[in-house]
Amino acid sequence: CSRLHNKPTFSQTIALLNLYQNPQNCAQTANGVCMISDVEMQQHYDDFFEEVFTELEEKYGEIEEMNVCDNLGDHLVGNVYVKFRYEEDAEKAVNDLNNRWFNGHPIHAELSPVTDFREACCR
Amino acid sequence: PRKLLKKKPYKYWDVPPPGFEHIPPLQYKAMQAAGQIPATVLL
Numbered sequence: 001c002s003r004l005h006n007k008p009t010f011s012q013t014i015a016l017l018n019l020y021q022n023p024q025n026c027a028q029t030a031n032g033v034c035m036i037s038d039v040e041m042q043q044h045y046d047d048f049f050e051e052v053f054t055e056l057e058e059k060y061g062e063i064e065e066m067n068v069c070d071n072l073g074d075h076l077v078g079n080v081y082v083k084f085r086y087e088e089d090a091e092k093a094v095n096d097l098n099n100r101w102f103n104g105h106p107i108h109a110e111l112s113p114v115t116d117f118r119e120a121c122c123r
Numbered sequence: 124p125r126k127l128l129k130k131k132p133y134k135y136w137d138v139p140p141p142g143f144e145h146i147p148p149l150q151y152k153a154m155q156a157a158g159q160i161p162a163t164v165l166l
Contacts, residue, residue: 033131051134
């Protein structure tokens with residue numbers, strides 16, 4: 001994949017780039033032993049998911065589906081894809097989120113062409 | 124009487140990087156793009 005994707009001007013789905021930081025990806029000792037247990041990692045993830053989902057639905061509109069990337073590629077790690085019910089809500093969310101902070105970082109939001117997450121693979 | 128569910132306080136939303144509380148995120152990203160601040164700030 002060339003990664004030169006066409007960005008849609010109208011879509012139900014938005015991508016929030018590198019939003020989720022898996023604690024297991026950074027909390028390693030010098031010899032590569034992970035200091036975060038799987039249970040702690042799951043709890044951290046659940047809290048993150050709930051917080052993001054709640055705020056997005058409350059503020060911008062009904063969500064149909066939300067997915068978080070676990071891939072380790074720079075362009076994918078921690079990406080969050082949110083499919084809203086209405087395209088107008090997705091547009092509103094992108095515009096507003098690009099001027100908000102999240103966990104000490106500015107949010108990078110854009111519209112995404114993905115509509116079916118089971119087919120979201122490009123070659 | 125039914126108790127209203129108390130909303131959990133957010134841990135992540137609207138938390139700016141330390142020292143950059145006074146500038147908007149859009150400006151922060153523009154400064155990153157211009158190389159005025161590093162692209163990733165370690166917290």
